[in-house]
Amino acid sequence: MPEPAANPSLDSGAAPAGSGARPAHPHVATLKRLEKSSGSLAAQAIARMDETLPWYRAMPPENRSWIGLVAQAGIAAFTEWFRHPDAPQAISTDVFGTAPRELTRAITLRQTVEMVRTTIEVMESAIDEVAAPGDESVLREALLVYAREIAFATAQVYAQAAEARGAWDARLESLVVNAVLSGEADEGAVSRAAALGWNSPEHVCVVLGTAPDGDSELTVEAIRRAARHAKLQVLTGVLGDRLVVIAGGSDNPLAVAKALIGPYAAGPVVAGPVVPDLLAATRSAQAAAAGLKACSAWQDAPRPALADDLLPERAIAGDPAAREQLVEEIYRPLEEAGSALLETLSVYLEQASSLEGAARMLFVHPNTVRYRLRRVTDVTGWSPSDVRSAFTLRIALILGRLADGDPQS
Known part of the structure; x- marks a missing residue:
């Protein structure tokens, strides 16, 4: 068998003439x-x-x-x-x-x-x-x-x-946010959130508002920067025209919303109530979504606003959770505290918040009315002397009477 030819490029020091080789x-x-x-x-x-x-x-x-x-x-x-x-x-x-x-x-x-x-x-x-x-x-x-x-x-x-990991994480995060917003959060969503670094903080709330125009990735990154500065954990995403943030690590939803409000577009921003974990975050998300929908009815609403501050507008807009909350947290405690509080509050509100007018209608001293109204504040947390609180109390009274008059409601 003949010997293989030597490599001219290594042994000869020059390429063969006319060969076209390197x-x-x-x-x-x-x-x-x-x-x-x-x-x-x-x-x-x-x-x-x-x-x-x-x-x-x-x-x-x-x-x-x-x-x-x-x-x-x-x-x-x-x-x-x-x-x-x-x-x-x-x-x-x-x-x-x-x-x-x-x-x-x-x-x-x-x-x-x-x-x-x-x-x-x-x-x-x-x-x-x-x-x-x-x-x-x-x-x-x-x-x-x-x-x-x-x-x-x-x-x-x-x-x-x-x-590649960032794109996958973004899709995974969108799945978790969508599951919370749609009420489909389960243990699978919790596992996916854990894979994204969510370490199950004790206090969770959801903040909703309008997403700005432009690149949604830049918006999400701006939310993350604000969250790091505020020492919050967040899961966030842009769903349609909404910017959704699930925030953990604070029991003050208003402070959370104020810390994260920068990237939101102009318009109302609503924070849902604090819940104990991610599985319960659907309740906070639904309250925030209902508040965002009803926010237009309160022209002087603060920005950001709490979903609980929008209870009367949410109830009028047909939110069953808001109606139930008003009845259970305002009307029922007043009912249990005695008929005098309900009667005094009702007359006071009907008399254009006049102590003297209510006292005449009730045949009691104005100081008695004043004392009972302080009791109303202690029982419900809403002050009848404040215009906004008086509106909330009036809606709660109406809904409570409707519930008593119609057991199905």
Whole structure:
């Protein structure tokens, strides 16, 4: 069997005339020595990592073997790059394509930088041995340029992985927010939220408002910045024209809404009541949604507003939860406190909030009326002397009487 022809690009120093082949490499001796020593360089790099990087020693064998392959691929890619420095090459594919995508989750970007630095340091320390006499500076310069390229390739790999994770996390977050808003939150939604970093805070509320025009991702990121500044956990998303924020970590929904209101578009912003966990957040979301719908009926409503401050408008708009809350939290406690409070409150409201007028109608002293009204405030938390509270109390009385008159209601 005839001997294979020698490689003219490595042995002859010049390409055959008229062959059209690539010109001979100007540093063919160094290239040969680099090819022969690539295996030993990879072994030295792995040994150096095992000696100097504690996280590498603590890794399971499978991950260490993948890192070893990446180091070998990096040295082989440098050899090929040194052979054809002007040829377009995808270093990220040549080096990191040998390892599975899951490796980017097993080791951090910092660890990858340490791995690359260790490999480059081993190659740099061997330049005097690998380079042919007179080629040391050439090989050192080539290694510096290659180190820059491998750094960019590392950043590209992790940027792509981060973008993929970010897109997946955004879809996962939208599923959780939509489940809470639609009343379909279950243990699956809690698990998905946990995967996003939600650590089940004790106090949760939902804030709703109009989403601004433009890129929804920028809006979501603005909410996250505001939440970090306020030390809140958030799950957020833009659903249609609504910007929905599920916030955890504070028992003051108004303070939460004020801290996060910046990214919302002009218009009403409503915070639902505080609930104990994510599974109960549907109740807060439904209250906030009903308040947002009814907010137009209260022209002087504050921004942001609490859903509980919009109870009368929500009840008139047909929100059954608001009607029940007004009856159970205002009418029933007054009823249990005695008929005198209900009667006095009713007459006082009918008499245009006049103490003297109510006293004449009830045949009692005005101080008696004043005392009973203070009792109303103590029992319900709403003051009859405040115009807004008086309106809420009047609606509660109406709904309570309707409920007493019609058991089905």
